[in-house]
Amino acid sequence: MKHWIAACALTLTQPALIAQTAHADTLVDNIRGETIAAGGSVQAFIALMFDDNGVITAVYHTGERLPRQGKKGYQYRIDGKGHVLLPGMIDAHAHVIDTGFALLRLDLTDTASLDEALARIAAYARAHPDRPWIVGGGWNQERWHLGRFPTAAELDRAVPDRPVWLDRVDGHAGWANSAALKLAGVTAATPTPDGGAIDRLPDGRPAGVLVDHATALMDRVVPTPTPRDLDLALATAEADFAKMGITAVADMGTSINEWLAYRRAGDANRLYIRIMAYALGTEAMATIGGTGPTPWLYADRLHMGGVKLFLDGALGSRGAWLKAAYADQPASHGTPLLTETQLGNLMSRAAMDHYQVAVHAIGDQANATLLTTIDDLGHTYRGERRWRIEHAQIVDPADWPLVATIAAKGGLIASMQPVHQTSDRVMAEARLGPDRLRGAYAWASLKRQGAVLAFGSDTPVERPDPWTGIAAALSRQDKTGAPAGGWQPQERVDRPTALAAYTTNAAWAGFAETRFGRIAPGQRADFILIDTDPMTATPDAIRHTKVFQTWVGGGKTWDADAPAGEAKDKPERPL
Ligand SMILES: [Zn+2]
Numbered sequence: 001m002k003h004w005i006a007a008c009a010l011t012l013t014q015p016a017l018i019a020q021t022a023h024a025d026t027l028v029d030n031i032r033g034e035t036i037a038a039g040g041s042v043q044a045f046i047a048l049m050f051d052d053n054g055v056i057t058a059v060y061h062t063g064e065r066l067p068r069q070g071k072k073g074y075q076y077r078i079d080g081k082g083h084v085l086l087p088g089m090i091d092a093h094a095h096v097i098d099t100g101f102a103l104l105r106l107d108l109t110d111t112a113s114l115d116e117a118l119a120r121i122a123a124y125a126r127a128h129p130d131r132p133w134i135v136g137g138g139w140n141q142e143r144w145h146l147g148r149f150p151t152a153a154e155l156d157r158a159v160p161d162r163p164v165w166l167d168r169v170d171g172h173a174g175w176a177n178s179a180a181l182k183l184a185g186v187t188a189a190t191p192t193p194d195g196g197a198i199d200r201l202p203d204g205r206p207a208g209v210l211v212d213h214a215t216a217l218m219d220r221v222v223p224t225p226t227p228r229d230l231d232l233a234l235a236t237a238e239a240d241f242a243k244m245g246i247t248a249v250a251d252m253g254t255s256i257n258e259w260l261a262y263r264r265a266g267d268a269n270r271l272y273i274r275i276m277a278y279a280l281g282t283e284a285m286a287t288i289g290g291t292g293p294t295p296w297l298y299a300d301r302l303h304m305g306g307v308k309l310f311l312d313g314a315l316g317s318r319g320a321w322l323k324a325a326y327a328d329q330p331a332s333h334g335t336p337l338l339t340e341t342q343l344g345n346l347m348s349r350a351a352m353d354h355y356q357v358a359v360h361a362i363g364d365q366a367n368a369t370l371l372t373t374i375d376d377l378g379h380t381y382r383g384e385r386r387w388r389i390e391h392a393q394i395v396d397p398a399d400w401p402l403v404a405t406i407a408a409k410g411g412l413i414a415s416m417q418p419v420h421q422t423s424d425r426v427m428a429e430a431r432l433g434p435d436r437l438r439g440a441y442a443w444a445s446l447k448r449q450g451a452v453l454a455f456g457s458d459t460p461v462e463r464p465d466p467w468t469g470i471a472a473a474l475s476r477q478d479k480t481g482a483p484a485g486g487w488q489p490q491e492r493v494d495r496p497t498a499l500a501a502y503t504t505n506a507a508w509a510g511f512a513e514t515r516f517g518r519i520a521p522g523q524r525a526d527f528i529l530i531d532t533d534p535m536t537a538t539p540d541a542i543r544h545t546k547v548f549q550t551w552v553g554g555g556k557t558w559d560a561d562a563p564a565g566e567a568k569d570k571p572e573r574p575l
Contacts, residue, residue, distance in 0.1 A: 024052045024075045026554065028527070029066060031080030033059075034535060035087050035519040036504040042496045042535055048085075049074055050525035054299065054554030059519055083548055084533050086499070087519050088247025088526035089466040090506035092415050093390055093456030096251045096275060097258045098171075100233030101225070102460035103240060106136025109169060114144050114154065121166075122158040133223055134159055137167030138460075139175060142316060142427055149199045152178045152208030165222050170314040170461055173211040174218055181206050183221045190217070195337040197319075212313045212337065230261035238272045242558035244465050245547040247526040248274035248517075250415070250456065250510055252358065252390060253308040255280045259288050266298040272557045274301050274526070276510035278308040278358050282349045292353045299553060300515045300524055306356030308390070309346055310337050312366040315393065315424065315431050320363035323396060327433030334363050344373050351381040356511065358388035358415065364396040364439060371395075371402045378410050385410040388509060391458075392416055392446060394432065395439050400449050407450030413509045414451040416443060418472035418498075419462045425478075425487050437488060443473065444491045453493070454509035455501035466502050467532075471539040473498040479543060495535050525554040 029047035037043035047060040049067065060066055067073035102109075106124045111117040117139055125134050141149055155164055155177035163180035167173070176184070188204040196213030198206050210218060225233070241249065251258070254277040265271045279285035285307040288294065293305040312334060313319020318326055321334040338346070347357050361370045367389065374387045387406060392414045395403065406412045421441035428440055439445075447453050455473065457464045468479070473493050476486035486492060493501070507517025516524040532545040550558035 025049050025057060025073070026051075026076040026078060027067065027074035028078045028080055028085065029060075030082055031085040031529070032082070032533065033085040033519060034499070034533070036496065036500045037518070040496065040500060040504075042499065045519065048519055048525070048527070050554045052554070054525050054552075056519060056521055056523050056525050058521060080529055083529040083531060085519075086245075086528055086530065086534075087503045087517060088528055088550065088552065089245045089502045090248040090250075090517060091241070091246050091456040091459065091464050091466065092250050092454035092501075092506040092509055093252050093417060094249040094459045094464060095253065096237050096249060097230060097233045097261065099240060099459045099464060100235070100237035101229075102138065103236050104233060106134065106166070107138045108136060108166065109138035109140070111139065112143065114141075114146055114150055117144070117150075118154065118158040121155070121164065125159045125162065125164075132162065133180075134162060134164040135166070135222060137171075137174075138169050139166055140169040140316070149173075149207065149209040150175055152176055152181055152206070155208060163221075165218055168209075168317060170316050172314040172319050173209055173317045174215045175209050176206075176218060177208070180218065180221075181208070184218050186210070186217050193217070195335050197335075211317050212319045212335065224257075227257070227261065227264070230257060231264060234261050234265055235270070238557075241273050241464055242550045242552075243547060243560075244467075245528040245530060245545075245550055245558075246273065246464060246466065247528070247550060247552045247557075248276065248507070248512070249464075250276045250278060250454075250506070252278050252458075253280040254278060254284065254288075254304065256284050256287055259284075259304065262302050263297075266302050271298055271301040272552055272555075274512075274516060274524075274552070275303070276512060277302070277304040278306045278356070279304055280308055282307055282346050285350060285355055289353075289355065293355055296515065300512070301553070303510075303512070305511055306358055306388070307346075307350045308358045308360070309343070310360040311343060311370055312336055312361060312363050315362055316427055318431065320394070320431075321366040321369075322363040322394070322432075323365045323368065324436075326431050328430045333365065336366065336369070340369055340373065343369070344376065347373060347377055348380070351377060351385065356386055356388065358390050360390045362391050362393040364394040364399070364436065367392060367395045368399045371399055371406065374406050374410070374412070375402060378406065381410075383410065386413055386509065386511065387411065388413040388415050388454075390415045391420070392451075393420070393441060394436065395442060395446065396436075397439050397445070400445060403446060403449040403451050407452075412451045413454050414443075414446045415454045415456065415509060416441070416446075417456055417458045417462065418443070418469045419457060419465075421476060421487065422472045422478040423462065425483075440488070442488075442491050443493050447493065447497065452505050452508060453497065453501040454506045455498070456506070467542055467545040470498045470502065470534055471543040473501070474542070475539040477539065479540075481540070499534060525551060527551050
């Protein structure tokens with residue numbers, strides 16, 4: 001690790017000296033630096049220094065004299081060219097391997113109609129004649145203005161001869177063709193699994209889409225990725241994160257095989273982002289961690305500190321668990337994926353061994369049940385547990401006081417995704433009706449109750465672009481500026497809050513605040529050079545932020561000005 005850090009820090013200046021340099025401090029100056037200080041305010045600085053372990057040793061403020069080059073000063077210098085320097089962005093809710101696969105596989109996220117999607121699928125199948133299965137995802141029937149799920153018969157038109165399985169954009173449903181349904185043995189006689197749904201034709205035969213737990217019927221037959229596939233997906237995701245300015249992520253639902261891919265990358269010195277892993281369920285948690293969270297491995301690049309659980313599904317597929325029926329489907333409240341007892345038992349299983357608990361909760365009933373369960377467990381599992389609610393998308397204002405109670409006792413993290421608000425607005429209004437919107441994507445209100453806001457993207461559900469996220473957090477408007485004045489604008493957050501949610505708070509949410517997340521002595525030298533100051537620029541300008549360079553632990557992982565011929569999106573390789 002040290003080799004890579006030193007090599008990357010030094011390649012900018014005098015690579016010939018690497019072998020002889022026992023102690024090399026690097027100064028980064030000519031910058032407009034900003035970080036969230038210990039008290040939560042924004043602190044400006046003009047330079048920083050880091051050592052050859054990639055740890056920040058000094059931060060310089062206006063009026064302070066910078067060290068000189070030489071024995072007692074710095075050995076190497078990075079000229080920031082007057083750019084804005086921020087701590088590396090942290091995506092508090094990401095799916096790392098899935099992000100890589102989403103970039104590698106058939107991607108339907110930007111298709112505007114079913115016909116366009118079918119044409120794309122057919123073309124992809126033609127381009128990959130050797131693949132026994134066509135897998136992909138990103139479809140969204142809402143975007144297609146279809147008013148229903150797509151069907152297997154429609155998919156058969158594009159690919160009649162091979163099985164096809166395509167995840168919905170939110171990952172909570174999948175779309176199969178007839179060949180795939182046949183292989184999975186899903187027929188009219190297949191009972192609807194608990195916590196799931198099978199979209200059916202009038203005669204009871206499966207129509208093609210399987211929702212939530214029903215997708216497991218297909219998971220049994222879809223070929224699983226090989227270790228080589230996983231390694232490629234990880235490398236692809238790392239490069240994608242780096243160019244967005246992301247230096248760390250919380251991986252929300254790490255499988256054992258994904259964990260092994262991270263370990264392979266760490267062992268081979270190929271981990272270019274910090275991964276705070278949350279195991280996918282308590283079994284993976286116990287298998288990976290054994291008696292408790294793993295140590296921080298590879299110089300703070302990998303840690304499995306907790307477990308990810310799912311209490312409900314998503315709003316788009318009406319899998320979110322609501323207190324009252326869906327406004328646009330009065331027979332349904334959505335479906336919990338766990339009973340209250342199961343939830344309590346699983347959380348207890350994790351908390352007893354001091355794993356942190358992160359629970360996916362979208363609907364207001366899911367959030368209410370989760371809050372009650374946390375409150376109960378708080379009597380047994382004391383101390384600062386930093387309970388995480390993933391998404392916390394609709395929290396009934398009646399339950400806000402409980403947020404405050406828990407936040408004051410064991411710490412509560414609202415791990416939210418600003419861009420979901422702008423993407424979901426129209427759908428959320430249809431699903432919830434006008435009366436439930438006050439508790440929807442209620443960033444400012446949850447913060448006011450004492451919840452710590454940690455922001456992320458839920459990539460690959462959305463692109464892992466923190467700049468779009470910050471723009472949405474400040475404006476509650478999408479990239480076209482709609483709606484005028486912002487949607488439920490009382491829930492906007494201020495600039496320091498948005499920056500903290502992507503840096504210090506996101507680190508705190510992963511028990512990493514002493515390691516990274518801010519520019520301060522003792523912290524890892526994770527920083528980015530960008531062209532736009534998020535403390536002063538308009539949301540639209542922030543949305544278009546250009547990331548010049550990304551550094552992780554004093555090693556450069558992205559350079560927009562990489563020399564011609566060098567792949568721009570490839571992190572620098574260790575020597
Ligand atoms: Zn997620």
